[in-house]
């Protein structure tokens with residue numbers, strides 16, 4: 014592993030990647046809770062928060078919006094991605110090249126591999142090409158390692174997620190993004206399986222503040238290196254306050270309880286200011 018390839022997208026060896034490729038992966042339905050997030054500028058603004066170490070977007074969004082934010086946002090080019098309209102075996106088209114992403118100013122690439130899918134071999138070979146091209150540009154490599162497909166009975170089992178984390182190490186990722194395996198013990202095994210490759214937890218569908226922050230805290234205590242999150246941030250009206258709380262838990266070692274306390278004081282202040 015190259016020791017510093019992911020330096021641009023980490024802070025103190027930890028990452029908080031804001032993911033905003035949902036318009037492609039899930040469709041505009043993900044923007045309904047906070048309709049302003051349909052406009053990429055709203056999420057680029059969130060990505061200027063100190064807590065965010067990189068913003069992961071697809072090519073079209075990067076091309077149109079990143080030039081206005083290049084001084085304030087670190088770009089992670091999510092190279093492959095497929096719409097929810099695709100009904101075949103899990104697969105993901107490669108939508109831009111590493112060279113193109115580098116020309117746009119990206120500091121890292123993101124790439125999904127669906128281990129266990131009938132398309133695993135092709136996807137892994139595509140990952141190889143992207144990984145080696147990224148190394149030419151000294152770019153960090155983040156693998157979205159999501160086992161799924163016909164062959165998998167339970168894509169959320171701790172062993173499967175540990176395998177997903179290990180695939181990141183074996184195939185050369187600097188950071189491997191996995192679904193949370195359900196318990197702190199399972200997360201520990203997942204991180205151990207990655208043997209030094211940074212493992213970040215995927216945010217998943219929106220949960221309440223306490224549940225989310227407690228899960229992040231337990232993932233960090235289990236050896237996680239941070240978070241790659243979309244909906245649990247941009248589907249909240251108080252996204253900035255949640256980013257403050259995540260900054261405390263991920264980078265400052267605060268407990269979820271402490272961070273929630275700060276959040277509720279900030280919320281009260283905001284409500285008070287709105288009444289004035």
Ligand code: FBP
Nearest residue numbers: 032034035038215216217242243244
């Ligand atoms: P979330 O935090 O909203 O789950 O986003 C992380 C992410 O990996 C996105 O990059 C991607 O669009 C989405 O999840 C894919 O989720 P899934 O594969 O479960 O549909």
